[in-house]
Amino acid sequence: MSDDVGKRWNDPPEIRRATRYTVVVLATALAVMALAALWAYLGRSNCTEAPxxxxxxxxxxxxxxxxxxVLMVGGLGAFFHTYIVWRHGGTxxxxxxxxxxxxxxxxxYAAIGAGLLAE
Known part of the structure; x- marks a missing residue:
């Protein structure tokens, strides 16, 4: 177990790794969104008069x-990594x-997507 009072809050390499992970997951989610929107747009020939x-x-x-x-799996992965780093006594x-x-x-995003499904 680790001593929570004696945490090292200043660990730039670990903070950079967590930040890089977050940015990569966000970029992946944006790429998935863009590909899904492009796929939907290209398949629009079936319903040209839709609003x-x-x-x-x-x-x-x-x-x-x-x-x-993608965002949920990335968040769960970050929480899993939190546990691993905690077990090793890291930041x-x-x-x-x-x-x-x-x-x-x-x-x-799920709240915005729910509006898309409600139409």
Whole structure:
């Protein structure tokens, strides 16, 4: 077990690793979102008179769920890494912050995606 009172809060390499992980997960989620939007846009020939860009039901589900799933898996991975770093006595709060940030982004994207599914 580690002594929480004696934490080393200043560990720049660990903070850089957690930050890099968060940025990579966010970039991956944005790339998945862009690919899903492009896929939906290219398949739009079936419904040219629809009022929205995403008109097919499978396209809506992919666009609403896939990036949120990437963010959720990334957040869970950050929390898992938090546990590993904590067990080794390292600076774990940076990883916990990364996990909470990714979970927050996942909830925000899921709320926006729910609006897409409600149309």
């Amino acid at each position: 929205t860009l995403v008109c097919a039901t499978p396209d809506r589900y992919v666009l609403a769920i896939a990036p949120a799933a 774990w709060p940076a990883w916990q912050g990364a996990g909470w940030a990714l979970m927050t982004f996942m909830l925000i």
